Amino acid sequence: MDFSLVLLALFSAVGLTFTYLAVVEKDLVKAVIFSAIQSTAYVAILYLLRAPDIVLVYLPVAVGLYPAALLFLIGKTEKVEEE
Amino acid sequence: MRKYLVLASIVLTTAVVAYVTTYLGALGPLGLDTRYLAKLFLANTYNPAHRELTAMSPEAVTSIVWDFRGIDTLYETVVFYMAIIAALAIYRGVSYSNVRRGSGLSLIVKVVTKLLIPINIAVAVSIAAHGHLTPGGGFQAGAALAVVSVLLAVVYSAHSFVELGVNLSRAVALRSAGLLAIALVVFTPIVISALTGTQAYLMQNYVKVDSAFSFPAHVQSQLISGTLIWFNLAEFLAVSFGFFIIFMLLSLREEVVREWVGKEDEH
Numbered sequence: 638m639d640f641s642l643v644l645l646a647l648f649s650a651v652g653l654t655f656t657y658l659a660v661v662e663k664d665l666v667k668a669v670i671f672s673a674i675q676s677t678a679y680v681a682i683l684y685l686l687r688a689p690d691i692v693l694v695y696l697p698v699a700v701g702l703y704p705a706a707l708l709f710l711i712g713k714t715e716k717v718e719e720e
Numbered sequence: 721m722r723k724y725l726v727l728a729s730i731v732l733t734t735a736v737v738a739y740v741t742t743y744l745g746a747l748g749p750l751g752l753d754t755r756y757l758a759k760l761f762l763a764n765t766y767n768p769a770h771r772e773l774t775a776m777s778p779e780a781v782t783s784i785v786w787d788f789r790g791i792d793t794l795y796e797t798v799v800f801y802m803a804i805i806a807a808l809a810i811y812r813g814v815s816y817s818n819v820r821r822g823s824g825l826s827l828i829v830k831v832v833t834k835l836l837i838p839i840n841i842a843v844a845v846s847i848a849a850h851g852h853l854t855p856g857g858g859f860q861a862g863a864a865l866a867v868v869s870v871l872l873a874v875v876y877s878a879h880s881f882v883e884l885g886v887n888l889s890r891a892v893a894l895r896s897a898g899l900l901a902i903a904l905v906v907f908t909p910i911v912i913s914a915l916t917g918t919q920a921y922l923m924q925n926y927v928k929v930d931s932a933f934s935f936p937a938h939v940q941s942q943l944i945s946g947t948l949i950w951f952n953l954a955e956f957l958a959v960s961f962g963f964f965i966i967f968m969l970l971s972l973r974e975e976v977v978r979e980w981v982g983k984e985d986e987h
Contacts, residue, residue, distance in 0.1 A: 657730060661723070689855035690781040693847060697863040702963065705870040709970040 641685050648685070652678035663718045665711045673704045761788070771926050776937040777852040777945035785857060786951040790923045794906065797955060801899060804962045808892070811969045814980045816887050819972065822877025833875045840868050844960070851952035852945035858955025865956070866963030873971035881968055888968060891961045898957030905950045909933050923947070 655675035662668040676699035683691045740746045765783040767774040775783035785793050824830060848861035872880045881887065906923050912933060913920035920933040925946040927934045935946035 653730060653734070657726065661726065690857065690860065693856050693860035694863055697860075697867050701867040701870055702863065702967075705874065705967065706970060709967075713974050 645682060645685050648678045648681045651675075652682065665716055665718055666708065668718075669704045669707045669711070672707075673700050676700050676703075771934070772928050775925060775945065775948065776943070777948050778943075779852055779854060779857075781855065782852050782857045782945075782948055782952065786948050787925050787946075790925075790947075790951075793951075794902070794923070797899070797902060797958065800959065800962055801895075804895070804965055807966055807969055808888075811972075811977065814888075814969070814972060814977055816878075816882055816968070816972075819878050819882060819976065821879040824877045824880075825875050829875055833871050837868055837871060840871075841865065844868075844956070848952050848956035849949070852948040853943065858952040859959050861952070861956040862959025862963065865960035866967065869964045869967040873967055878968070878971040878973070886964065886968070888965065891964045891968065895958050895961035895965065898954045898959075898961065901954035902951060902958065905947050905954065908935075 652675045655671045655678065659668045659671035659675060662671060676695070679699070680692055680696050683695060761780050761784065764770065764773045765775050765780045766778045768776065775787040777783045777787075844861045844865035846861075847856035847864055848858055851857035851861065869881075872884070909920035909924040909931075910922055912918075913931075918933065919931040921928065921931060924931065924933055925935055925948075926937070936944070937946050938944065
């Protein structure tokens with residue numbers, strides 16, 4: 638069996654877990670961090686799927702810029718999501 | 721209860737997607753053979769024998785993005801340009817001159833960041849300048865450089881932009897310079913066509929069946945792939961300073977922004 642498929646399954650599981658955690662988390666700062674970890678797993682998936690161009694754009698945007706933008710916005714509003 | 725419902729739906733979706741994509745073969749003959757379209761692109765991205773079809777670049781993605789479907793990318797750039805204009809319009813009148821010096825993060829973080837920023841800039845420039853040879857390109861490089869603006873704002877506080885001499889009007893000017901450079905490359909064939917009376921098309925890279933116009937593919941035997949290197953460098957400038965503007969505006973303290981926006985309402 639191709640080892641990259643095992644890695645793909647592993648990173649997919651990590652991505653799925655942290656997507657779930659990001660959705661259910663009430664503390665928005667934690668949710669953004671979970672989302673960034675999910676993006677890191679997706680970066681590995683995209684690399685394994687041989688899409689290095691997407692990796693180069695996804696890595697700075699999804700791990701750097703997008704969480705930063707969200708954290709700035711959370712800083713200007715409220716930290717905890719209300720029911 | 722809600723937690724178990726979410727978990728069950730995740731497991732069910734995963735099982736259904738796995739079943740449909742493997743046993744039912746919903747993705748088609750993936751990975752078994754290179755598809756026809758992929759073969760077409762691979763045969764033409766770097767092919768000096770067919771100058772009217774090729775993009776003269778070993779990087780298939782950049783060839784597609786800036787040559788084969790160049791006008792789509794041009795409009796994507798326009799969309800990004802408009803989005804930043806919207807952000808500038810919301811924050812109109814906000815000046816960077818009265819930003820107070822913030823303390824930023826600890827000394828350790830500051831020293832590490834000081835070491836990382838030059839590396840980040842070097843990587844970004846390399847992704848842009850080699851965009852026609854290796855994976856990467858203008859947008860990727862711009863996004864990589866934009867991380868510098870986030871690091872500056874978070875680690876050294878928004879005042880660091882003032883200290884470095886990066887103000888909003890300079891960032892807007894640099895971004896506009898990038899966009900003007902893209903426009904220049906797009907319209908060059910048309911201008912030359914008008915001046916010489918020959919046939920040429922918008923965004924044309926190399927000779928076509930009925931047009932002899934061509935950008936140089938090599939400079940001093942170095943492959944520059946015609947328009948691709950210029951598009952990548954110009955997009956790099958436009959995207960990186962577009963993101964700089966966004967993060968400079970977002971990192972301003974809410975009180976400062978309210979003060980300025982309030983001032984305008986009084987008039």
